[in-house]
């Protein structure tokens with residue numbers, strides 16, 4: 001028998017036994033900081049993630065506070081089910097109004113929470129059943145034994161298994177208390193070709209959001225090189241207050257966004273009036289783009305045309321730094337995202353007011369086979385009429401803000417959000433959508449497409 005000794009907290013108790021190893025206790029295992037000793041890289045990646053930030057995000061706190069007030073508390077634990085799931089289950093919070101006082105180990109979506117999920121009992125609003133034990137579930141069926149915890153394989157935590165999408169998806173899919181299917185990332189994925197086993201092995205959330213690398217999974221005796229997985233899990237949200245790993249999160253978002261959308265611009269400069277046609281297609285997201293909190297996101301297309309003297313002869317979607325997109329007086333604006341309405345048909349922004357959703361997202365393909373009767377053409381096109389001046393140069397790009405400045409202004413006006421947060425919202429430009437057309441190349445479309453007239 002291997003003799004194992006561990007140091008238990010302040011007591012410096014040597015738990016040496018010749019039998020079963022003496023693992024860390026429940027309090028220690030619930031604390032992400034306890035994982036850092038052996039899983040430092042996982043800890044660093046997670047510490048800057050939106051999962052770690054989920055219960056600290058000032059916009060979340062502001063929106064939850066306003067929701068509790070405006071519904072006289074009827075919102076209850078709705079938001080913290082997903083944003084502070086461990087704290088809720090430990091009884092450390094009921095409505096999220098005391099999150100500032102909740103101990104650090106229970107903030108956000110923790111290591112312990114994900115790694116002790118035993119079953120997923122639904123498709124939305126975080127119906128996750130925890131095991132109640134201290135066994136860390138993961139994707140390895142041959143984990144190297146260690147003194148901190150027992151380990152075990154679970155298909156819910158193996159990105160090569162379709163089940164793993166249930167774990168992620170059931171939180172990334174929201175049905176509001178009044179029954180509106182507001183955020184639908186999981187549903188969108190299930191309807192996409194990425195989930196269709198008849199086409200190819202499924203590509204799960206983890207396949208795209210947890211890149212693998214060859215490394216050791218723990219700094220510990222007896223481990224060997226194998227596939228380990230990135231825990232940064234970026235989307236478009238960023239920390240808005242000082243937080244670990246802000247630069248690496250930002251860089252990862254820019255990299256992922258840079259290849260998400262395919263764009264093509266065609267300029268018919270010989271016609272009168274001259275016309276510009278823009279085509280967009282979701283190229284890499286395994287669900288719609290944008291996805292999730294699309295009612296809060298602001299994504300749009302910017303098109304600018306210049307004449308012979310480089311003067312602007314047409315523009316759409318040109319938003320200044322700090323200017324809300326919704327403030328543009330732009331009849332041609334191509335905005336991508338959901339709009340939400342109350343029962344009276346007025347546009348609203350808060351979860352608890354929403355009665356219906358009008359969706360306009362770049363959907364993921366459901367199959368690449370055009371002969372398939374189910375085939376859906378998911379590309380979208382818009383036309384811009386330029387006027388009489390012949391364009392000498394036309395530029396375009398797709399941009400996104402994680403949250404609309406108009407939404408933040410609303411939360412600032414109600415006294416729920418610190419105005420300083422507003423300046424922290426980045427505006428991303430999607431790399432592959434930055435295109436410039438000029439007549440010199442003699443091409444109508446950039447990039448060229450031979451199937452095009």
Ligand code: HEC
Pocket residue numbers: 028029030031032034035036037038039111112115136137138139140141142143144145146147148149151152153216217218220223224226
């Ligand atoms: C004393 C060192 C140590 C500590 C502390 C520790 N682990 Fe581990 N953990 C390991 C070792 C060693 C492995 C096995 C790695 C391998 O097989 O390559 C492992 C494996 C895992 C696995 C994979 C299990 C599987 O079967 O796929 C998970 C998940 C995990 N640990 C989570 C955690 C979490 C969460 C914490 C903090 C609460 C933690 N660990 C703390 C050493 C540790």
Ligand code: HEC
Pocket residue numbers: 032035036039042043044046047051109110111112114115138139140156157158159160164206210217227228229230231
């Ligand atoms: C949102 C859920 C989630 C959170 C939070 C999370 N993990 Fe994981 N983790 C996973 C998934 C899923 C895998 C399995 C990847 C695979 O094998 O396909 C994984 C794998 C692991 C592994 C096995 C090695 C590897 O990279 O595959 C370790 C160790 C681990 N996580 C440690 C941690 C630690 C430590 C934390 C907190 C600092 C943490 N995890 C937070 C979901 C999570």
Ligand code: HEC
Pocket residue numbers: 050051053054055057060081082083085109114126167168169171172205206209210233234235236237238292
């Ligand atoms: C307990 C619920 C829960 C689970 C399980 C969960 N997430 Fe999340 N996830 C969240 C919440 C809440 C946020 C947003 C936090 C914020 O921005 O304030 C988030 C954020 C994210 C983001 C960043 C979104 C953005 O727009 O920036 C990605 C990507 C992500 N999760 C992927 C995953 C993947 C992949 C898994 C499975 C391995 C997973 N999540 C499991 C609740 C969950």
Ligand code: HEC
Pocket residue numbers: 165168169172185186189194203204205206207208209234235236252253256257260284285286287288289290291292293297
């Ligand atoms: C085929 C690859 C792929 C799959 C599969 C996939 N995603 Fe994504 N996901 C992306 C890309 C690409 C983006 C856009 C890049 C970015 O936002 O950084 C994205 C963005 C996101 C975002 C940010 C929200 C936004 O507005 O775009 C969330 C949250 C997310 N994914 C969650 C999930 C979940 C949950 C699953 C599984 C149900 C999943 N993803 C499956 C590729 C994928």
Ligand code: HEC
Pocket residue numbers: 057059060063064067075078079080081082083124125126170171172173174175183185235237291292293294296297351352402403
């Ligand atoms: C079913 C799980 C779930 C519930 C319930 C939930 N959220 Fe979230 N929330 C998420 C996920 C997942 C994200 C990650 C971003 C995405 O999907 O685009 C997120 C992101 C956010 C964000 C940051 C991104 C943005 O653009 O808005 C805020 C703010 C937020 N949620 C507020 C709330 C509030 C307030 C409530 C309650 C009224 C709530 N959430 C309820 C899962 C949930």
